Amino acid sequence: MSHALIADLGGTNARFALxxxxxxxxxxxxxxxxxxYESFFDAVSAYVEQCSVNFDSIDAIVLAIAGxxxxxxxxxxxxxxxxxxxxIQDHFGHDKKIALLNDFDAIGHSLEVIPQEELVQIGEPAxxxxxxAAWVLGAGTGLGVACVVPxxxxxxxxxxxxxxxxxxxxxxDQEDYILRFLRERHHRVSAERVLSGMGLENIYEALAHRQGIERRLSAPEIGAAIEAGNDQIADATLAQFFTFLGRVTGDLxxxxxxxxxxxxxxxxxxxYLEHMKRSAFRDAMQDKGRMKAFVSPIPTFVVMSEFPGLMGCANYASYLVNQA
Known part of the structure; x- marks a missing residue:
């Protein structure tokens, strides 16, 4: 049976699969x-050595890359x-089909194959x-964005x-304060500075500073505080995160x-799906003045699939092999 070796290579983790x-x-x-691992080649070699499929039966390699x-x-x-x-071609061999995708390009290619039950709609049904066309975006180590044209x-x-x-x-005013706080450190403040793991940390530190508190928690510490329910700044951080996410989504x-x-x-x-459902995400997305009626009908979904990037790579690998 013909197989594809697929990988979703992020800023923190590399996910490999067949x-x-x-x-x-x-x-x-x-x-x-x-x-x-010092390099991608060290990591993929370690994976190939332990997987069950003979490398000769692999006809395509599709890599999703965070960059x-x-x-x-x-x-x-x-x-x-x-x-x-x-x-990459030299490493795998010139008889293999190779494709390199941006990590959010890969998620874009997954939209055709993700089961409907793994999509949770946020806001009123639309x-x-x-x-x-559709947008895909997501916050993790960074903030990824891509546009899909069927x-x-x-x-x-x-x-x-x-x-x-x-x-x-x-x-x-609160968002202005966060922007000013981060501008002192970064000069130019991008959306990723607040919509990422680092972004949660930045929002928390800025909101604490606004209250006269010098404190910066890591993203896992903020998550633990939210779960414990004993840190109002952590709760406010997540609420602001979803508001910023709505604003950026509306701009897209x-x-x-x-x-x-x-x-x-x-x-x-x-x-944080349940928190998002209760958040101001949709209100912020639709808060576009006289363009509110233009933005409001657009449906939004959270992708709950564990490995959407890998699913997109699998979909693209099939196109590569079938068109050969």
């Missing part, structure tokens, strides 16, 4: 800590690994136009970008009218 061609559920998933992939030397946004396309024949077009690095906009919809929906993945939002 999948039979024309199937989409990743098999033999292994998650490696990037910092424990731009249209560079001569591909570097990760939050990870010191780097390589060229030629190095109609999805399957022929219309195609009737062949793989959907996923328009890559670094939308997580757009300028952060604010709409009230103003840029491209995505009646195919907005799909939110990443490591943070699914973990």
């Amino acid at each position: 999948v039979p061609i024309n199937q989409y559920q990743p098999q033999e998933v292994s998650v490696y800590s990037c910092k424990e 731009p992939v249209n560079q001569e030397v591909i570097r990760f946004s939050n990870n010191p690994w780097h390589f060229t396309r030629q190095q 109609t999805v136009d399957p022929k219309a 195609q009737e024949n062949g793989a959907n077009i996923v328009l890559p970008g670094e939308g997580g690095h757009v300028d952060l906009a604010t709409c009230n 919809v103003l840029s491209v009218e995505t009646r195919g929906g907005v799909y939110i993945a990443g490591g943070i939002v699914p973990r």
Whole structure:
């Protein structure tokens, strides 16, 4: 049976898996800590040595990468690994089909194959136009964004970008304070500075500082405090996180009218799904003045699949092999 070797290479972890061609559920998933391997090649070699499929039966390799992939030397946004396309082809062999995708391009390719029960709609039910464009975004180590344009024949077009690095906009006094606080440190403040694991830490520190408290917690510590329910600043941090997420989502919809929906993945939002349901996310998304009626009909979903990036790689691998 023909297989694909697929990988979702993030800033913190590298997820490897196998999948039979024309199937989409990743098999033999292994998650490696990037910092424990000097290079991608060390990590993938360790995976191949322990997987059950003979390498000769692997016809395609699809890698989802946390960073731009249209560079001569591909570097990760939050990870010191780097390589060229030629190095990848040489490593795996010139008889293999190779594709390198941005990590959120991969999530974009997953929209066709994610089971409906793994999508949770946020806000009032709204109609999805399957022929219309969609946004995918998600916060984890960084903030990823991509736009998906459906195609009737062949793989959907996923328009890559670094939308997580757009300028952060604010709409009230608290948000102004957070922006000023972070500007003193970073000069230019991007959306990723508040919509990521680091972003939770930044929001917490800024809100504490506003109360005259010098304190910065790690993202896991903030999560523990939210779970314990004993830290009002942690609760306010998560609430502000979802408000910022709504603002950025609304800005994306103003840029491209995505009646195919907005799909939110990443490591943070699914973990706090119930908090998001109670948050001001949709209100902030729709808070676009006279353009509120334009933004409001756009449906938003949280992607609850454990490995959407790998599912997107599996989908793309099938296109690679089938078109050969």
